[in-house]
Amino acid sequence: MRFDARVEVTLRDGIADPEGATIERALPALGFSGVTEVRAGRSFRLVLDADSEAAARVLAQSLADRLLANPVLERAAVELAAR
Amino acid sequence: MGPRVGVVVFPGTNCEYDAATALASLGADVRYVWHHAASLDGLDVVVLPGGFAHGDYLRPGAIARFSEVMGAVVAFAEAGGAVIGICNGFQVLCESRLLPGALQKNAGLTFLCQPTELEVVSDRSVLTRGVAIGRRLTIPINHFSGAYVCDAVTLKKLHEGDRVLLRYTSNPNGSVDDIAGIANDGGNVVGLMPHPERASSDLLGSRDGLVLFEAVLASVRASV
Numbered sequence: 572m573r574f575d576a577r578v579e580v581t582l583r584d585g586i587a588d589p590e591g592a593t594i595e596r597a598l599p600a601l602g603f604s605g606v607t608e609v610r611a612g613r614s615f616r617l618v619l620d621a622d623s624e625a626a627a628r629v630l631a632q633s634l635a636d637r638l639l640a641n642p643v644l645e646r647a648a649v650e651l652a653a654r
Numbered sequence: 655m656g657p658r659v660g661v662v663v664f665p666g667t668n669c670e671y672d673a674a675t676a677l678a679s680l681g682a683d684v685r686y687v688w689h690h691a692a693s694l695d696g697l698d699v700v701v702l703p704g705g706f707a708h709g710d711y712l713r714p715g716a717i718a719r720f721s722e723v724m725g726a727v728v729a730f731a732e733a734g735g736a737v738i739g740i741c742n743g744f745q746v747l748c749e750s751r752l753l754p755g756a757l758q759k760n761a762g763l764t765f766l767c768q769p770t771e772l773e774v775v776s777d778r779s780v781l782t783r784g785v786a787i788g789r790r791l792t793i794p795i796n797h798f799s800g801a802y803v804c805d806a807v808t809l810k811k812l813h814e815g816d817r818v819l820l821r822y823t824s825n826p827n828g829s830v831d832d833i834a835g836i837a838n839d840g841g842n843v844v845g846l847m848p849h850p851e852r853a854s855s856d857l858l859g860s861r862d863g864l865v866l867f868e869a870v871l872a873s874v875r876a877s878v
Contacts, residue, residue, distance in 0.1 A: 586803060587828065589763045638720075641713055641749065643756040644803060 573654040574619045574627040580640045580647050581612035615639055618654075627651055656681035657698040657874040662727070662743075664689045664707035664718050669851060673703040673740065676854035680864065680871055689721040698874045699736045699780075700727055702743025704796065704849055714742055714757065714799050715749035724750055736780040736874055737843045741797055744835075744845030753838055753845045754812070755804030757797075761828025765798045769860070770848055771823040772834050776816045779837035780873040781844040781866050791862035793848040795826060795834075800847040802829040802836070815839055820846055 582588050590611035598606050615635075621627035628651055635647035659682040661670045674684040687694065689707075694700055707718035718724065724746070731737045731752050739747035747753045760766055774782055774789045804812070809831060812818050820835035827847075835846030850863025 587758065587761065587801075589759055589761055589828075593763060638716065639712070641716070641756050643748070643754075643805075644758060 572621060572623065572627070574621060574624065575652045575654060576617040576619050576627065576631040577650045578615040578617065578631060578635045578639055578647055579612055579650070580615070580635070580645050581610055582644055583646055586644050624651060624653065655683045657683065657871050658696060659684045659699040659701060659871075660687040660694055660697040661685070661701045661703055662687045662689065662723055663703075664705070664721060666707045666709050667703055667705035667742070669704035669740065669742075669849065672849075672851040672854075673701055676851040676863065677701070677867055677871070679854065680867055682871055687723060689718070689723045691723045692726055694723075694726045694730045694735070697730070697735070699738065699870060700730055702727070702737070702739040702746050703851070704741035704743060707742055707746060710742075713745075713749070715745035715747075718746045719749040728752060731838070731843045734840065734842050736870060738781060738870060739843075739845040740849055740851070741795075741800070741847055744847055745799065747843065747845045752843050753836060754808045755802055755836070757799045757847070758801045758803045758828075759799050760797070760801055760826075766800065766826055767794070767796045768826070769794050769853075770826055770834070772820045772848060773823055774819070775821050776819050776837070778816045779819050779841040779844050780870050781835065781837070781846070782819050783841075783869050783873045785865055785869050789865075790823065791820075791853075791865060792860045793850055793853040793863050793866075795848050796852070797827070797847055800829070801827045802831075802833040802847070804830060812836060817841075819844060820848070
């Protein structure tokens with residue numbers, strides 16, 4: 572089976588996010604109000620071949636934890652969709 | 655012949671010549687080690703110099719960590735060998751889990767290239783052995799991701815083990831506890847963001863970096 576996977580890597584709670592904070596500060600200057608928090612992160616799109624959705628999830632989460640995210644700073648969330 | 659020092663070169667490393675020149679000026683027998691090397695046999699010291707290994711793609715050190723040579727560096731470190739990570743090398747050592755914590759983007763989101771004043775706060779490492787506690791050294795930094803980050807438990811362990819080696823006297827990048835350099839538990843693996851090789855001659859404005867490199871070579875000479 573083939574799956575589209577999206578891995579979202581975001582900073583853990585309590586880790587300073589200078590990028591998000593800078594974006595947040597810029598928004599009022601552009602006329603956007605009502606935004607109370609911005610957290611910056613990265614998104615990766617993968618196409619996976621696996622025997623089951625569970626297997627695809629294990630594959631995506633393990634590669635995300637091993638390479639895409641640094642667990643000291645970040646957490647990785649996986650979303651899957653069968654093709 | 656002086657201590658045998660291997661300077662590891664990844665694609666994108668750019669401080670290897672400076673580090674090798676500074677170490678050789680102190681009598682070290684320096685050779686370069688390509689990132690495909692599977693063995694570090696015969697070396698007394700391994701230096702991971704600064705630069706942008708593998709373009710710093712993904713995160714600084716994230717790809718370099720999986721280089722063939724890093725398996726050998728881990729084995730060398732576990733056997734008690736002296737491993738010195740400078741700037742990008744420090745990032746690689748953190749990604750490799752040879753050192754705890756991580757280097758996060760600078761708090762101000764600017765690339766910083768400037769002299770910094772450091773205070774030596776521990777002599778329990780190959781980098782600082784014999785250097786007076788409280789000594790001030792002026793050594794440049796040159797990084798975008800140099801803010802040292804770790805959790806509270808790790809910080810406590812670093813303090814208890816006297817493993818914070820160098821602190822900025824005026825924190826330039828938002829590092830936790832003003833940390834500029836740390837050691838592993840054994841004191842044989844060290845990482846620092848400042849570049850000692852860029853403070854290795856009067857022509858460069860400071861020779862303070864040689865104090866640290868001399869300490870490394872003296873540590874090795876003492877144990878050989």
